[in-house]
Amino acid sequence: xxxxxxxxxxxxxxxxxxxxxxxxxxxxxxxxxxxxxxxxxxxxxxxxxxxxxxxxxxxxxxxxxxxxxxxxxxxxxxxxxxxxxxxxxxxxxxxxxxxxxxxxxxxxxxxxxxxxxxxxxxxxxxxxxxxxxxxxxxxxxxxxxxxxxxxx
Amino acid sequence: xxxxxxxxxxxxxxxxxxxxxxxxxxxxxxxxxxxxxxxxxxxxxxxxxxxxxxxxxxxxxxxxxxxxxxxxxxxxxx
Numbered sequence: 049x050x051x052x053x054x055x056x057x058x059x060x061x062x063x064x065x066x067x068x069x070x071x072x073x074x075x076x077x078x079x080x081x082x083x084x085x086x087x088x089x090x091x092x093x094x095x096x097x098x099x100x101x102x103x104x105x106x107x108x109x110x111x112x113x114x115x116x117x118x119x120x121x122x123x124x125x126x127x128x129x130x131x132x133x134x135x136x137x138x139x140x141x142x143x144x145x146x147x148x149x150x151x152x153x154x155x156x157x158x159x160x161x162x163x164x165x166x167x168x169x170x171x172x173x174x175x176x177x178x179x180x181x182x183x184x185x186x187x188x189x190x191x192x193x194x195x196x197x198x199x200x
Numbered sequence: 201x202x203x204x205x206x207x208x209x210x211x212x213x214x215x216x217x218x219x220x221x222x223x224x225x226x227x228x229x230x231x232x233x234x235x236x237x238x239x240x241x242x243x244x245x246x247x248x249x250x251x252x253x254x255x256x257x258x259x260x261x262x263x264x265x266x267x268x269x270x271x272x273x274x275x276x277x278x
Contacts, residue, residue: 084278102207104272106254111275132278144278167278174207175276185208188277 051120052129053112055103060133065145072127073149080156081147082164088139095179096139102174103134111172115163123159125150130163132171136178165195201263203234204270209248212241221263227252228259230269248273 050072062083073079086099116130131145146163150156169188176183201219213234221233227250235242250257251270263269 101276101278102210104206107272112278169277170275171278172272172275173278174210174273186276187274192277 049120050127050129051113051116052127052131053109053116054131055109055112056131056133057135058133060131060142060145062142062145065129065131066147069127069129069147069149075151076126076149077151078153078156079147079149080153080160081145082160083142084144084146084164086137086139086141086143090177090179090184094177094184096177097179098136098138098177099143100136100176100178100183101134101143102176104172108134108172111170112167115166115170118166119148119159119163122162123148123150124152124155125159128159128163130167132167132173134173162199165192165199168192169196201230201265202268203230204268206270207273207276208244209241209271209273212244213238223263223265225263226259227257227261227263227269230263231259231271234271244273245271 066081088096090096112130112132116128120128125148127149129147133143137143146160148156148159169192175186201221203217203219205213205215221230231245235245248271252267
């Protein structure tokens with residue numbers, strides 16, 4: 049069993065993260081991974097050049113770790129890996145990698161879903177979409193909270 | 201007294217400000233003073249949680265001379 053929760057200042061390589069997880073998961077039967085990308089368009093249809101994520105020097109990493117550990121405790125998984133970027137992320141680039149391995153696929157699918165539902169609402173970031181010379185602060189939507197609340 | 205700010209509060213006020221508030225005042229007073237000094241950030245301040253030493257504190261918490269109060273607006277999530 050391993051839990052990795054990493055806050056990344058530089059570029060995130062999802063293939064490298066998946067390779068690490070695959071290496072760890074040799075005794076397992078399933079890996080499910082999710083890669084979140086910086087969208088080039090806002091929900092209102094405006095062009096987005098980059099997403100800027102402000103973070104807290106201690107609480108942000110702690111929040112990633114809390115979610116990853118809770119995931120490992122809740123589901124029958126062997127390895128949990130969360131890597132989240134902060135700072136300025138150009139549109140199209142990966143923001144987050146969330147991956148889990150398990151003996152069976154069902155637990156892996158559910159655990160990955162759980163990870164992202166909680167990260168989307170609880171990870172300690174303050175996010176702006178930057179485009180056309182202006183920045184808009186983003187907060188979780190009602191749908192994001194409803195997704196998280198499915199897990200009780 | 202040093203106050204640390206994050207997210208939209210940091211944008212409106214700055215990431216770190218020195219507030220002329222007496223030691224022994226409450227977190228509520230720090231919040232109020234900061235809002236008076238930066239009216240544009242008043243609403244965000246009301247919605248923000250206060251921390252001292254990375255632990256959440258209530259508005260009735262007394263602030264000492266060595267405390268650094270942090271105000272965190274609601275998080276965006278990842």
